[in-house]
Amino acid sequence: xxxxxxxxxxxxxxxxxxxxxxxxxxxxxxxxxxxxxxxxxxxxxxxxxxxxxxxxxxxxxxxxxxxxxxxxxxxxxxxxxxxxxxxxxxxxxxxxxxxxxxxxxxxxxxxxxxxxxxxxxxxxxxxxxxxxxxxxxxxxxxxxxxxxxxxxxxxxxxxxxxxxxxxxxxxxxxxxxxxxxxxxxxxxxxxxxxxxxxxxxxxxxxxxxxxxxxxxxxxxxxxxxxxxxxxxxxxxxxxxxxxxxxxxxxxxxxxxxxxxxxxxxxxxxxxxxxxxxxxxxxxxxxxxxxxxxxxxxxxxxxxxxxxxxxxxxxxxxxxxxxxxxxxxxxxxxxxxxxxxxxxxxxxxxxxxxxxxxxxxxxxxxxx
Ligand SMILES: Cc1cc2nc3c(=O)[nH]c(=O)nc-3n(C[C@H](O)[C@H](O)[C@H](O)COP(=O)(O)OP(=O)(O)OC[C@H]3O[C@@H](n4cnc5c(N)ncnc54)[C@H](O)[C@@H]3O)c2cc1C
Numbered sequence: 001x002x003x004x005x006x007x008x009x010x011x012x013x014x015x016x017x018x019x020x021x022x023x024x025x026x027x028x029x030x031x032x033x034x035x036x037x038x039x040x041x042x043x044x045x046x047x048x049x050x051x052x053x054x055x056x057x058x059x060x061x062x063x064x065x066x067x068x069x070x071x072x073x074x075x076x077x078x079x080x081x082x083x084x085x086x087x088x089x090x091x092x093x094x095x096x097x098x099x100x101x102x103x104x105x106x107x108x109x110x111x112x113x114x115x116x117x118x119x120x121x122x123x124x125x126x127x128x129x130x131x132x133x134x135x136x137x138x139x140x141x142x143x144x145x146x147x148x149x150x151x152x153x154x155x156x157x158x159x160x161x162x163x164x165x166x167x168x169x170x171x172x173x174x175x176x177x178x179x180x181x182x183x184x185x186x187x188x189x190x191x192x193x194x195x196x197x198x199x200x201x202x203x204x205x206x207x208x209x210x211x212x213x214x215x216x217x218x219x220x221x222x223x224x225x226x227x228x229x230x231x232x233x234x235x236x237x238x239x240x241x242x243x244x245x246x247x248x249x250x251x252x253x254x255x256x257x258x259x260x261x262x263x264x265x266x267x268x269x270x271x272x273x274x275x276x277x278x279x280x281x282x283x284x285x286x287x288x289x290x291x292x293x294x295x296x297x298x299x300x301x302x303x304x305x306x307x308x309x310x311x312x313x314x315x316x317x318x319x320x321x322x323x324x325x326x327x328x329x330x331x332x333x334x335x336x337x338x339x340x341x342x343x344x345x346x347x348x349x350x351x352x353x354x355x356x357x358x359x360x361x362x363x364x365x366x367x
Contacts, residue, residue, distance in 0.1 A: 006050065007067035007075040011100030013167075014064070014236040016181045017085070017092050020057040026088040027055070027081070033344075050142065050228075051077040057153045066098070066167075071109035073136060076228075078167030096166040104165045108225060111160060112136060116220040117194065119213065125201045126244065127213040128186065130194055131222065137190045142272075143227030144249050147360070148184055148197070149178040150208050150222055160223050178223065181209035181359045184248040185227065187255075198248040202296060207360060230348050232256040236316035238282075241266040241306050241332070243296060244274060246323030253321070254280035262316075266305040268324070270296070297325030297355040303332055311340060320347040326354035 001302040017023055021042065027046050028037045034045055035048035046053045046149055051068035068074030082096055103109060114131035122128050125215050138148065150156040152175060159172035172178060188195040201212030212222065232253040238261060240250045247267055259281040267287040269275065275288050289301040311318055320342060322332050336342045336349060353359060 007069060009068045009070060009101040010065065011074060011078065011098045011102050012063065012065045013096055014061055015085075015094035015096045016061050017089050017094055018060075019089070020060065020062040024055050024057050024062065027084050030084060030137035046080075048077070048080070050342070052063045053081050055078050055081070056245055068102075070138075071102060073142075075109060075167065077162065078102065079169070082167045088303075098165070099165055102163075102167075104163050106162060108161055108163055110138070110154070110171060111223060111225050112139070112157075113160065114222050114224055116216045116222070117218055120215040122198060123276060125129055125249070125270065125274055126276070127199045127201055127216075128196050129199060129213050130196050131224070132194045133194075133224075135195055136188065136195065139195065139227050140188050140190050141227075141231070143229050144184050144233060144252060145229035146197075146224045146226035147182050148209065148212070148222050148224055149177055149180050150212055150364045152176070153323050155254045158221060160221075161225075163284075169342075176285075176314060179208045182229075183209065184252065186248040186252055187285075190238060194248055198251075198324075200244045203265045206356075207358070226294060227276075230321075232295070233321055233348070235311050235319035236260070237262045237318045238266045239266070239306065239309055239311070239318075239320045239322075240289060240321040241269045241302055241320070242352070243302065243324040244270075247276065250321075251276065254282065254284070255280050257282035259283075264309050266309070268299070268302045268305075295355075297327065297353070299332075300328075302328050303335065306332055308334065311342075318342075320349070322347075322349045323352045326351040 024044055028039055031037050031046050035046050042057045044055045050073040054065040056063045066074060066077040068077050078098060097349055112133045114133040117132045118127055118130040120128055159176040163171045164170045175176050183197045186196045202212060203209050205211055207212050224337045240253060242250055247274045258279055261282040263282040263284055265286040266289060268291055271290050289305055290300050291301055320336055327348055333349040336347050
């Protein structure tokens with residue numbers, strides 16, 4: 001396997017495992033979904049959008065080289081490998097210490113503390129919160145989404161996560177514990193140091209994400225990490241489909257699409273009051289799907305609408321992007337991959353939330 005990788009940042013580690021080849025196989029099987037995986041005997045290369053990892057095994061050890069474009073992307077590569085090694089070798093407790101570039105012990109390079117500078121209703125159920133912070137240029141590209149970290153209320157001092165020697169995040173515990181929820185940067189103004197995040201005010205708005213938006217007032221503090229989760233697709237023809245939680249991403253992607261693109265957009269919302277004016281240079285075929293009295297995440301409106309869209313087969317490049325409730329995500333993914341045969345490069349379908357389940361817990365996902 002040729003190793004001519006030109007990245008500004010690199011780091012390496014080597015650690016003992018009881019069954020390194022088995023762990024490497026599980027890791028590669030998992031990452032096939034998310035990045036390019038090239039396996040050559042006891043060596044594997046994982047090529048993600050944000051960086052690359054090269055793994056190598058012998059009978060008792062695994063060595064890993066991580067490559068990134070900057071401190072943040074190097075951290076992402078380290079984390080993606082280490083978290084999965086620990087998941088697939090839970091009883092080994094390997095002693096993982098990185099050498100080379102990248103910070104340890106300090107604040108996360110992909111973290112910023114933000115403060116609320118304003119909030120207003122875009123529609124009756126969508127509240128736009130404007131956040132301001134220092135040095136936010138990195139959040140303008142490389143991903144549309146961020147994780148918001150909400151501190152418990154009433155703390156004299158807020159603790160934020162730091163980076164451990166093994167490359168994983170060390171989360172504050174006890175009273176300092178943070179609650180995380182994933183949102184989309186609807187728009188960002190790097191020069192002003194401000195970004196807008198649109199929050200769906202859903203059933204039971206006392207929950208961390210929706211509740212934060214309902215109560216947001218200038219001076220409130222929230223942490224953000226990211227960005228991640230994909231960028232605006234580049235294809236001649238795109239289908240963007242989602243419920244109201246995906247509307248901020250759809251709105252932003254539409255604003256970024258050039259005039260040469262044909263965009264088909266299907267958005268499920270409660271009713272006409274939730275429709276937003278969406279600006280785009282792209283050719284637009286937009287339909288709002290009103291679910292009326294039905295509860296969010298209980299209809300097949302979105303899937304039916306996506307099935308009703310003819311995906312062109314005339315030589316143009318195509319991309320289908322969809323975000324919504326978990327059940328819809330599963331059926332759409334099955335349809336697009338199975339029935340339509342779209343490749344990984346031609347679609348991205350994500351669960352944005354799940355009926356009856358709380359949003360993400362950063363510790364659970366990143367431990
Ligand atoms: C990549 C990504 C980007 C996202 N971007 C946005 C965004 O820009 N704006 C946005 O509003 N959301 C967005 N979401 C969805 C958001 O993270 C979830 O809706 C999250 O659960 C909201 O957190 P919460 O604290 O309000 O509710 P939680 O505490 O997570 O959930 C409490 C209860 O409310 C239910 N619930 C959660 N969301 C909804 C909903 N939309 N409608 C009805 N019931 C719900 C849950 O099933 C649960 O029963 C995004 C998700 C992902 C993965």
